[in-house]
Amino acid sequence: MIDIKLIREQREFVKKEMEKLFVPVQIDEIYEFDESKRKLLYDTECLRNTRKILSKEIAAEKNEEVILAKKNEVKRINELIKTQEDELSAIEQKLNALMLNVPNLPDSDVPVGRDETENVVVSYFNAKKKFDFKPKTHFEIGEKRDLIDFERGVKISGTRFYVLKKGFAKLQRALINFMLDTHITYHDYEEVYPPYMVNEACLVGTGQLPKFSDTLYKDDDSGLWFVPTAEVPVTNMYRDEIIDIKMLPIKHAAYTACFRKEKMSAGKDTRGIKRGHQFDKVELVKITTPETAKDELFNLINDVQDILNRLDIPHRLVKICTGDLSFSAKEKYDVEVYAPGMDEWLEVSSCSNFGSFQARRANIKFKRDKNSKAEFVNTLNGSGLALPRVMIAIIENYQTKDGYIRIPNSLKPYFGIEEFI
RNA sequence: GGAGAGAUGGCCGAGCGGUUUAAGGCGGCGGUCUUGAAAACCGUUGAUGCUUAAAACAUCCGGGGGUUCGAAUCCCUCUCUCUCCGCCA
Numbered sequence: 001m002i003d004i005k006l007i008r009e010q011r012e013f014v015k016k017e018m019e020k021l022f023v024p025v026q027i028d029e030i031y032e033f034d035e036s037k038r039k040l041l042y043d044t045e046c047l048r049n050t051r052k053i054l055s056k057e058i059a060a061e062k063n064e065e066v067i068l069a070k071k072n073e074v075k076r077i078n079e080l081i082k083t084q085e086d087e088l089s090a091i092e093q094k095l096n097a098l099m100l101n102v103p104n105l106p107d108s109d110v111p112v113g114r115d116e117t118e119n120v121v122v123s124y125f126n127a128k129k130k131f132d133f134k135p136k137t138h139f140e141i142g143e144k145r146d147l148i149d150f151e152r153g154v155k156i157s158g159t160r161f162y163v164l165k166k167g168f169a170k171l172q173r174a175l176i177n178f179m180l181d182t183h184i185t186y187h188d189y190e191e192v193y194p195p196y197m198v199n200e201a202c203l204v205g206t207g208q209l210p211k212f213s214d215t216l217y218k219d220d221d222s223g224l225w226f227v228p229t230a231e232v233p234v235t236n237m238y239r240d241e242i243i244d245i246k247m248l249p250i251k252h253a254a255y256t257a258c259f260r261k262e263k264m265s266a267g268k269d270t271r272g273i274k275r276g277h278q279f280d281k282v283e284l285v286k287i288t289t290p291e292t293a294k295d296e297l298f299n300l301i302n303d304v305q306d307i308l309n310r311l312d313i314p315h316r317l318v319k320i321c322t323g324d325l326s327f328s329a330k331e332k333y334d335v336e337v338y339a340p341g342m343d344e345w346l347e348v349s350s351c352s353n354f355g356s357f358q359a360r361r362a363n364i365k366f367k368r369d370k371n372s373k374a375e376f377v378n379t380l381n382g383s384g385l386a387l388p389r390v391m392i393a394i395i396e397n398y399q400t401k402d403g404y405i406r407i408p409n410s411l412k413p414y415f416g417i418e419e420f421i
Numbered sequence: 422g423g424a425g426a427g428a429u430g431g432c433c434g435a436g437c438g439g440u441u442u443a444a445g446g447c448g449g450c451g452g453u454c455u456u457g458a459a460a461a462c463c464g465u466u467g468a469u470g471c472u473u474a475a476a477a478c479a480u481c482c483g484g485g486g487g488u489u490c491g492a493a494u495c496c497c498u499c500u501c502u503c504u505c506c507g508c509c510a
Contacts, residue, residue: 042471045479052479055491059439071490078490242431242468370450374468 001099001360007031017105020112020322025102033095044084051077100210104357106322107331113321122317128338129397137341138395139272141403160277167421172387174414176255179282179307183384187303189253194233196256197224202236205362207328217259226259230283231381239362242374249296250287273388280387286380293378297353300382304335304349307385310410313393314338330355341396346389351382
């Protein structure tokens with residue numbers, strides 16, 4: 001949620017900034033609702049104050065007639081309060097619903113652009129590998145060598161599900177451990193293992209709800225939702241808390257499965273393991289003060305890239321333009337790996353700075369010292385990394401002419417004596 | 422799933438219809454004393470809204486609803502926690 005005071009005090013500025021996102025936002029409606037809410041709130045508070053005073057007078061009064069008169073007076077006031085409160089809560093509900101659908105304001109140095117075609121490639125890392133044969137796709141290798149079973153995945157669960165087998169199942173498990181170990185040992189993150197199912201408040205807190213409910217899986221019976229990313233449970237660990245500044249920055253690394261309906265892209269990317277309804281991911285989450293958030297974003301990107309450097313995977317860093325920013329982000333960088341079999345750049349991580357947007361929704365604050373006022377923290381996160389696409393990158397970059405996969409050096413401690421899959 | 426108990430400020434804990442603008446303790450912060458520290462003593466100690474800020478005012482005793490002139494306190498309801506039993510990776 002953005003600060004409603006910005007709409008109150010700098011309405012034209014907010015409208016101008018929102019235009020850069022190329023989505024309609026109802027700023028004027030919000031302004032009107034806010035105005036009437038404040039007026040009504042003030043009036044109601046005055047009435048409550050009068051009632052309070054009268055009640056005290058009744059308690060002190062001895063004269064029965066005066067008591068009766070005052071009682072009737074309060075009854076009359078109560079009726080007024082009741083109508084005003086009903087009106088007030090109706091307005092507040094509408095205002096809140098509108099505010100929850102307002103995206104974050106873009107940071108001043110995000111390039112302005114309409115859609116993903118106007119994203120900016122910042123730079124390239126690790127040279128593309130040279131092949132003396134035509135590199136195969138991961139799904140060709142996977143099917144040929146019985147390492148990915150697409151048919152049985154569909155039989156068990158339906159389209160966009162698959163079964164990893166033997167060396168590929170082990171490769172994914174090794175990668176999860178390698179990523180977590182690296183972040184914990186070298187990048188100073190604290191490991192957490194969160195629930196895969198969360199209540200509704202969590203998803204409102206990080207910004208998936210109410211707007212994107214059609215992309216999420218839900219168990220109607222319990223009212224719990226399956227997490228689309230570990231960002232949701234990990235950030236919400238601190239929901240409704242006031243954190244001591246000495247604890248900041250908080251840095252968590254978490255492995256979870258992620259569940260997404262991927263409705264929007266039905267029919268697209270159906271080949272391979274690039275886009276499934278269930279995938280594994282190691283996620284990095286940071287909670288910081290506002291003044292350190294920018295630096296922490298770049299540190300986060302470095303931590304993400306370090307994994308790819310240790311695996312020697314060619315990749316590039318892309319700065320996301322205003323029109324392609326996600327709903328909650330004020331600034332975002334994507335990390336994309338190169339898959340030579342598919343001849344495609346694949347997004348393996350999205351690193352975002354949310355400013356105070358999520359903190360305001362989830363009510364996460366910090367105090368500079370004992371007597372200072374609580375302020376909203378800033379939240380950040382990035383994948384570190386998404387497993388299927390890193391798998392694709394390793395399979396396709398490390399393949400041999402006869403369809404085997406060489407194990408990258410940094411993964412060898414996780415494979416024992418094996419040299420190939 | 423069955424039976425019972427409970428939910429109060431950072432923590433513990435009183436409070437059972439109107440001096441509660443929530444007692445008392447612990448912890449935290451500031452001070453006195455001290456070479457320094459401890460102890461002791463004194464003071465202070467939440468959130469939200471409105472407000473340039475402060476003051477004032479309003480709201481907050483798990484959530485929602487009700488009774489009453491007035492609710493932390495009474496009633497209904499939901500959620501959660503704990504104890505015991507049953508079931509189960």
